[in-house]
Amino acid sequence: MQHTSAVGAGKLRRMRRMFGADGRGVFVAIDHAAYMGEGPPLGEPMYEIAAGRPDAVLATWHVARAYAGPLAGSGLVLRVDGGSSELGDRAAGDTNALLHRPEEALTIGADCVVVLAFPGAPDEDRSLTRLARLCSECELLGLPVMAEMIPGGWGQAVPWTAENVARAARIGAELGADIVKTVCPGPPEEFAEVVRACPVPVVALGGPKMATEDDVVALARGVVDAGGAGVAFGRNVWGSEKPRQLVERLREAVHGAADADRPSSTSPGAGR
């Protein structure tokens, strides 16, 4: 029998909780309000998202705690960086800090932690160092890390070509990330170059709201067809009038029809 270390087993279990047996995942990002705009409405929309049974959610501390019941059927990727908001000067560069320690993330039941990193930005050393430090701390706890790799920062100081996104993804993996979340550089076929360059699962972020929900689903399908491990969409999901149905459609696009037909196991709990 082959033995795995305890932390190795911990990582494996947590990865499986997020990605399932086919190695793919539908992640819904509901972590915006702490740092980016108004963010997802609280209350009923959260229950709606949960009812769609995303494989995992990206959440802030508040959302993870207040909606622990409804979201218990989905993996939890806790946003652990921040400390700057749109009310301040976000254009100043990387003003993020580490808000929650890995041990604290474990207490709230996180399966993974996520931080942003900006390779190619003038102050890239800050976010890359933060990512690497976090990865080595989490390694000791068996807690996976998701690196959100944004080449050049949100202002695209480095153009988001397939080559640059691929290099950013590779950098995230080299620094120890277990999952990379990054932009889809152009048509979804180009995501294949990113996947080829990156030795860990890569999921595509969604960005601003698209014209139709068919476009959102088509992007998800294109990303997995290109070898991506799935999607981490935020505004396009919680900005939908019917987030539950959209999550179900995304699950079908990412995992196939058999998964989408599975009966819901999510039961409502506390949270507001």
Ligand SMILES: O=C[C@H](O)COP(=O)(O)O
């Ligand atoms: O975690 C938050 C995301 O980076 C933003 O998600 P979104 O671009 O799909 O709204």
